[in-house]
Amino acid sequence: MSTPETTTSHSTGPQETFVLNLGPQHPATHGVLRVKLTMDGEFIENAEIVSGYIHREHEKMGENRNWEQFLPNTSRMDYLGAMMYTHAWCALAEKACGIEVPPRAEYIRVITSELNRISSHLVWWGAFLIDLGGMTPMLYAFDDREHILDLLEEITGSRLTYCYYRIGGVCEDVTDSFLAGTRQFIKDFRPRLKTYHKLVTENIILRKRLEGIGEIPAEMCRKYGATGPVLRGAGIAYDVRKAEPYGVYPDLQFDIPTFPEGDCMARYKVRMAEIEQSLRIIEQALDKLPDGPVMAKVPRAVKPPAGDYCMAVEGARGRFTIRAISNGTTTPYRVKLRTPCFCNLSCFEEACQGMLLADALALMGSLDLVIPDLDR
Amino acid sequence: MSTVIDEVFEQFQKLLPPEDSVSTAPDAESGSASAGTAGDSETAASAAASEKAEPPPEPEPPCRRIERSRHGYDLELQAPPDRLIDAVSILDRAGFSLDIVSGADWPKDNQLEVLYDFFHWDGPHHITIRTRIPREKPEVPTISAIYPGALWHERETWEFYGIDFVGHPNLIHLILPDDQEGFPLRKDFKATDVDA
Amino acid sequence: MVAQVKEVVGGFMSLLTGMGITLREFFKPTVTIHYPRQTAKIPERFRGHIQFKPDPETGTSTCIACQLCAKACPSDCIELDGEKKPGAKRKSVTWFHLDFTTCSLCGACIEVCPVDALEYSKAYNLASTDKQQFHLIDLVHQLEERQARKKAATPVAPPPADTASSSAESSSTQNEQPAGN
Ligand code: SF4
Ligand code: SF4
Numbered sequence: 001m002s003t004p005e006t007t008t009s010h011s012t013g014p015q016e017t018f019v020l021n022l023g024p025q026h027p028a029t030h031g032v033l034r035v036k037l038t039m040d041g042e043f044i045e046n047a048e049i050v051s052g053y054i055h056r057e058h059e060k061m062g063e064n065r066n067w068e069q070f071l072p073n074t075s076r077m078d079y080l081g082a083m084m085y086t087h088a089w090c091a092l093a094e095k096a097c098g099i100e101v102p103p104r105a106e107y108i109r110v111i112t113s114e115l116n117r118i119s120s121h122l123v124w125w126g127a128f129l130i131d132l133g134g135m136t137p138m139l140y141a142f143d144d145r146e147h148i149l150d151l152l153e154e155i156t157g158s159r160l161t162y163c164y165y166r167i168g169g170v171c172e173d174v175t176d177s178f179l180a181g182t183r184q185f186i187k188d189f190r191p192r193l194k195t196y197h198k199l200v201t202e203n204i205i206l207r208k209r210l211e212g213i214g215e216i217p218a219e220m221c222r223k224y225g226a227t228g229p230v231l232r233g234a235g236i237a238y239d240v241r242k243a244e245p246y247g248v249y250p251d252l253q254f255d256i257p258t259f260p261e262g263d264c265m266a267r268y269k270v271r272m273a274e275i276e277q278s279l280r281i282i283e284q285a286l287d288k289l290p291d292g293p294v295m296a297k298v299p300r301a302v303k304p305p306a307g308d309y310c311m312a313v314e315g316a317r318g319r320f321t322i323r324a325i326s327n328g329t330t331t332p333y334r335v336k337l338r339t340p341c342f343c344n345l346s347c348f349e350e351a352c353q354g355m356l357l358a359d360a361l362a363l364m365g366s367l368d369l370v371i372p373d374l375d376r
Numbered sequence: 377m378s379t380v381i382d383e384v385f386e387q388f389q390k391l392l393p394p395e396d397s398v399s400t401a402p403d404a405e406s407g408s409a410s411a412g413t414a415g416d417s418e419t420a421a422s423a424a425a426s427e428k429a430e431p432p433p434e435p436e437p438p439c440r441r442i443e444r445s446r447h448g449y450d451l452e453l454q455a456p457p458d459r460l461i462d463a464v465s466i467l468d469r470a471g472f473s474l475d476i477v478s479g480a481d482w483p484k485d486n487q488l489e490v491l492y493d494f495f496h497w498d499g500p501h502h503i504t505i506r507t508r509i510p511r512e513k514p515e516v517p518t519i520s521a522i523y524p525g526a527l528w529h530e531r532e533t534w535e536f537y538g539i540d541f542v543g544h545p546n547l548i549h550l551i552l553p554d555d556q557e558g559f560p561l562r563k564d565f566k567a568t569d570v571d572a
Numbered sequence: 573m574v575a576q577v578k579e580v581v582g583g584f585m586s587l588l589t590g591m592g593i594t595l596r597e598f599f600k601p602t603v604t605i606h607y608p609r610q611t612a613k614i615p616e617r618f619r620g621h622i623q624f625k626p627d628p629e630t631g632t633s634t635c636i637a638c639q640l641c642a643k644a645c646p647s648d649c650i651e652l653d654g655e656k657k658p659g660a661k662r663k664s665v666t667w668f669h670l671d672f673t674t675c676s677l678c679g680a681c682i683e684v685c686p687v688d689a690l691e692y693s694k695a696y697n698l699a700s701t702d703k704q705q706f707h708l709i710d711l712v713h714q715l716e717e718r719q720a721r722k723k724a725a726t727p728v729a730p731p732p733a734d735t736a737s738s739s740a741e742s743s744s745t746q747n748e749q750p751a752g753n
Contacts, residue, residue: 052551059536060560069646072676095446136594143603150615157619157692163678171679172617199593204583222497224525225474236497244500310448310493310502312475321475323493336478336491343474346528375551 031371062335067302081316083116092311096304105169120316131365169295210265214363225343228318233267235260240314449502477529479537536561620693635665641681672706
């Protein structure tokens with residue numbers, strides 16, 4: 001902040017810097033996010049994030065409606081991974097009220113959440129590569145994502161902001177054609193994923209562009225609370241699904257992919273490996289899917305006893321925590337939503353110092369930003 | 377069962393002994409430490425509870441374990457603002473990662489509350505530190521020197537609750553516009569109708 | 573030196589592989605649907621704006637104006653009133669206003685209804701230059717219009733064949749504007 005703000009029209013001397021405005025409308029920020037960059041030539045000296053353009057005050061909304069009514073809000077923060085966020089809210093209320101969710105519903109939640117995770121990673125994959133200058137992969141990714149959206153639309157009725165989970169289960173049972181379609185999708189998608197690796201991951205241009213760029217070491221992740229693929233790309237095997245298991249994740253076998261380099265390439269590889277793991281999880285969940293009801297007996301009004309409640313889930317971008325305070329009424333007293341984008345982006349200011357502008361955009365893309373998730 | 381939690385619990389006990397229960401009265405930190413309690417080795421500046429502030433509902437120990445299966449976290453520490461940095465340092469040394477800094481408004485007690493949540497990479501360990509401050513003078517020290525990730529969280533808590541984080545290098549608006557008036561998440565905040 | 577040569581050759585090969593893949597994909601059939609000449613299949617559970625289910629006998633709504641849906645709605649977008657017609661046991665709805673601009677399609681109203689009077693429509697072609705059209709959709713009015721249209725349509729011609737939805741009822745509502753003005 002102390003650097004004098006000079007305009008670009010000045011000729012800059014060897015020690016002078018200038019301020020460059022990135023955004024709020026910029027394709028690389030994946031939404032309306034503004035970054036004030038203090039530049040020393042092509043190098044970033046200092047970055048300041050200016051956010052809040054899509055702020056909707058979900059936390060206050062939570063204090064003004066009852067526990068069930070907040071459900072649709074949760075799917076509108078990280079719109080690419082809506083299922084996981086709704087899961088967090090439902091699980092929080094279920095835990096607080098002691099509601100036992102039928103196993104079939106839990107398995108359906110896992111299947112739909114993981115499908116949603118794959119679709120989210122596919123969007124990231126396409127968008128990230130556009131940031132880096134590759135147009136084609138996006139079309140491939142969206143083709144496959146379309147299959148997932150069709151599957152989810154068939155059972156939930158929506159394509160993006162699903163409101164499918166309910167406190168106590170899911171609102172409607174899955175159809176047989178959904179189950180068959182999911183199996184078919186997994187079968188078709190595995191070879192596609194191999195093609196992706198051949199097309200992009202091994203590509204020399206991509207590797208040169210990402211390897212060794214934008215390092216976020218594990219210690220920085222810890223201090224900033226960065227989670228998800230960012231943390232796993234720094235070599236730490238932390239995944240909420242394993243560390244604080246919820247739902248039926250403990251019954252399913254999967255690995256936490258980690259890559260120790262901490263650079264953009266490591267984060268890229270983590271996400272690609274996560275897609276494979278998600279496929280594995282879905283396969284197991286489909287095999288194990290029990291019969292039975294999909295909705296528990298829920299009291300007419302959800303009224304958790306007074307107290308503090310926390311629930312964390314693994315969203316597509318990392319740890320999503322809800323911290324709710326109940327005062328024993330049907331309306332939450334306080335809802336705090338801790339979103340992974342917020343924490344992941346907060347280390348950007350430190351991590352991008354001294355980087356080339358073009359590399360910083362690669363770093364930003366590798367964080368997988370969803371701006372409504374940041375602003376809430 | 378989980379050793380990290382036990383370790384931290386012990387250290388918290390040393391930092392704030394259970395008999396040294398924290399008063400939730402608004403003027404807690406202005407009061408001088410009373411003599412006769414076990415904590416006489418503590419400095420006078422520490423916010424030991426004055427006897428007369430003993431509230432009728434029995435005082436909770438500052439550090440208590442929480443039932444995870446129900447509440448989703450393991451340990452809770454009620455720390456006075458001047459012990460906050462020490463408590464957070466304990467967690468930092470134990471390898472915890474910053475989860476949330478958030479606030480809550482308790483107009484009935486004329487207090488604001490700051491909540492700090494931490495999680496651990498090694499397993500289901502989640503610790504909450506909470507500190508209550510009077511509404512008239514909502515000030516807590518910043519923890520951003522220990523956890524730089526708190527910089528943003530504290531800016532957010534400041535703009536929504538008006539809690540001043542003393543020592544924060546850059547306490548400016550993060551999410552709300554610069555000309556925002558009032559603190560939206562306080563319970564007495566009235567939104568002006570934008571549709572009108 | 574050897575490593576460098578290896579990298580150059582390997583890098584070049586990776587580019588060729590990529591080009592080979594794009595070339596192969598080039599000759600695959602297209603997957604794009606050319607809307608509006610083609611339309612996608614609308615699934616059974618598609619969530620359009622809410623609408624009344626017609627009573628199979630009378631063709632009117634079965635809503636008893638109990639206000640439960642209005643109370644359950646998180647977005648406060650339902651307003652309705654009803655009256656007790658002489659001779660009837662229960663109230664019936666007189667007007668039912670849906671503010672579709674704030675509806676979040678959560679389904680709370682549909683689930684809470686004691687007489688199962690509501691359903692999702694399959695209308696997805698909702699576009700207008702006038703916000704007012706979605707501000708206030710009168711479901712009672714909309715049901716009447718739908719019924720009238722159905723009556724007019726059924727004896728003359730079957731519903732258009734390109735709408736892939738299964739039931740005649742839903743396909744007739746697919747491409748219509750929500751508000752009946
Ligand atoms: S779907 Fe949800 S938001 Fe829409 S009218 Fe019904 S209850 Fe209200
Ligand atoms: S809940 Fe059903 S019956 Fe009651 S007012 Fe709403 S639509 Fe009518």
